[in-house]
Amino acid sequence: MMKTLCVAALVLSLSSVCQPASLACEKLLQPVDKAPDLSGRWYVIAISSSCILQLVASVLLPSIHVEVTSKETPNVFDYLIKMKMQGVCANETEHIFQENNKLFAVDSNNAADGDPDLLLQTGCSDCIVSKGDSVVNLLVLFSRRPNITAAELKEFETQAKCLSLTKPQVLDSDHDFTNCLSEEDEEAGVSFLRSIQQRLNDNYAITLKCIAESSLYYPKAAFEWAQETWASLW
Template sequence: MKTLCVAALVLSLSSVCQPASLACEKLLQPVDKAPDLSGRWYVIALPTSCYLQMMARVSPPSFHVEVTSKETPHFYDFIVKAKIDGLCGNQTGRFFQENNKLFDVDSNNASHGVPDVLLQTGCPDCIVSKRDRFLHVLTIFSRRTNITAAELKEFETQAECLGLTKPQVLHSDHDFTNCRSEEDKEAMAIHKNAQMQRFIDVTGSILKCFAESSTVMGNFTSMPL
């Protein structure tokens, strides 16, 4: 009887784990072909470190990317626009697309570095980008300013498959017609005061995040190689 109980337990665990592993196998596969990248893409969410979690909660940002195709095939210019507490900024760049990979390029249009890889997603108007540097960076972009709960849940599963934290959903305020200037001293004072109050409000959760991260790192470093 004891043997039968153990066997039943093993089978039940297998039935739970198998779908999860199959989901990860599918969700971590690169797309066969990248979609048309031209146009506007809103940054919806990304898994973050404790520091970025603090920044997102103290000064919740919103980002979107304007992508323009060049005359040379597979080359694109982009403008990243950011808004934090009514303060706005932007940054320009260029990238090269090769199937499901996106490479940074230099001033001579020569691709370099480790590319971003576009992963599978069930969201019909989204792209999920994975960048590997020292750590995985996973980002979901959409043509919409918000995605459905089911689409966000799938992205959370992708992050979990890579061992990343639960994604932080960014703000969806993309009105850049009425931005405050950094030269506006009154606006900057309001901005800093708001930051300080939110920092006080989230200190407890940030400390918890660092504690949990330390535990995870300790478990990781103690694993045999």
């Protein structure tokens, strides 16, 4: 009888632990109610996706920000992406179409094209969380600030967990684009390749760790918690 009561208590404890997490996911995976004003500069703070993309981000560790400007066509924006890696800078311009809480690519007629990215809820007042799954599952945290608080980053990690994605990779926060090395500079190119090679050597285990954490974290954590709780009953 005592053991039966203990098992019942354990089940109730498990349900009480899972419920807050479930409620958090339910809230964080909801799209935003009101379309945000996209115009201006947004810093890419962190990304979460597949293990391979996480490896690429950790090896390249770029700093990225985007300059968003509205065009004459309603809801269409120019999206200037600025990226810096190991002192080498690059720019690329894209066009996006905003429809409430959805962001689309733009076709030649300035019309929405393809599958949209969805803007999710966030407790960060000057942040945007974008979820895309047209090619790969990708969760991106943008902010008006180049750095955010630990609590804000923790919330983004929770969103990634809710979507069964990897732990977010925080990008570099060096956004000084005034003194960049030229992409055509041979010495800069050699230095860049050496840096990438070193990062690969330092981070070769990231993919294996990522796969292990993604597939084993939740069952392992639940088992360890249940094991400790059970042991404490006796």
